[in-house]
Amino acid sequence: MPSSRIALLQSSGRPGDTVRNLEYVAGAAREAAAGGAALLVCPEMFLTGYAIGADVSRLAEPADGPSAEAVARIADEYGIAVLYGYPERAGDGEGTRVHNAARLIGPDGSSLADYRKTHLYGGFEQEWFTPGDTPVVQADLGGLRIGIMICYDVEFPENVRAHALAGTDLLLVPTAQMHPFEFVAESVVPVRAFENQMYVAYVNRTGPEGEGETGPAFEFVGLSCLAGPDGITRARAGRGEELLFGDVDPELLRASRAANPYLRDRRPGLYGSLG
Numbered sequence: 074m075p076s077s078r079i080a081l082l083q084s085s086g087r088p089g090d091t092v093r094n095l096e097y098v099a100g101a102a103r104e105a106a107a108g109g110a111a112l113l114v115c116p117e118m119f120l121t122g123y124a125i126g127a128d129v130s131r132l133a134e135p136a137d138g139p140s141a142e143a144v145a146r147i148a149d150e151y152g153i154a155v156l157y158g159y160p161e162r163a164g165d166g167e168g169t170r171v172h173n174a175a176r177l178i179g180p181d182g183s184s185l186a187d188y189r190k191t192h193l194y195g196g197f198e199q200e201w202f203t204p205g206d207t208p209v210v211q212a213d214l215g216g217l218r219i220g221i222m223i224c225y226d227v228e229f230p231e232n233v234r235a236h237a238l239a240g241t242d243l244l245l246v247p248t249a250q251m252h253p254f255e256f257v258a259e260s261v262v263p264v265r266a267f268e269n270q271m272y273v274a275y276v277n278r279t280g281p282e283g284e285g286e287t288g289p290a291f292e293f294v295g296l297s298c299l300a301g302p303d304g305i306t307r308a309r310a311g312r313g314e315e316l317l318f319g320d321v322d323p324e325l326l327r328a329s330r331a332a333n334p335y336l337r338d339r340r341p342g343l344y345g346s347l348g
């Protein structure tokens with residue numbers, strides 16, 4: 074089976090401006106499709122911005138809300154699958170809650186998967202979001218088993234191992250990774266790919282965002298990457314806005330899994346509660 078090209082949109086868009094961010098998605102989808110990509114991956118909370126405080130509630134939408142319909146039209150227009158992060162409003166009345174979510178749309182505009190961030194990071198997220206309870210969400214696309222998680226989720230080895238045991242070939246990780254956690258982008262992500270024998274596409278926001286007491290609330294570090302199952306990073310962005318391309322090669326997956334049979338050599342009976 075031939076390689077699949079994917080495009081990673083490293084950008085913070087315009088926080089608080091969903092309409093402008095949908096325009097970003099459309100422009101990136103057009104450029105990604107022209108570059109031969111079958112899939113465009115956008116960062117965590119890309120549609121609304123990440124450090125938007127109480128605006129999260131105002132800007133949150135149902136999974137199949139107006140922005141989802143707009144992205145579906147974009148995907149269908151350019152014939153490219155799109156994954157994007159956004160705040161999802163779920164439930165009604167007293168049961169209304171907001172999730173830090175990601176939706177995968179197929180190249181025909183159909184909905185392929187919905188994921189809710191299961192490990193919320195820091196006070197901001199724990200104040201405004203309800204965590205999801207489904208750690209392994211997958212979809213089949215272009216002959217690959219796609220998995221989805223969001224930023225902090227990938228820092229828990231159990232989470233990524235659960236995807237490996239479920240057969241994920243390409244793990245998509247929309248992200249809002251800030252300074253001083255460059256180490257995660259540079260070292261943890263390639264190790265997660267190698268120890269689980271899968272590709273990991275880690276797609277980050279860039280630059281300052283939000284207002285803190287003495288300056289920006291966050292300084293996002295970019296450094297998006299496509300890490301291969303052999304631990305070699307196949308594509309790496311800088312720290313600024315960038316549309317990064319990378320190729321996912323099923324033959325490399327097969328050869329790397331044969332050469333690094335971690336999943337075959339596991340001994341769950343020795344691992345107790347981790348087994």
Ligand SMILES: [NH3+]CCCCC(=O)O
Nearest residue numbers: 194224225249250254
């Ligand atoms: N290293 C912890 C930072 C995680 C940020 C996030 O999950 O958006």
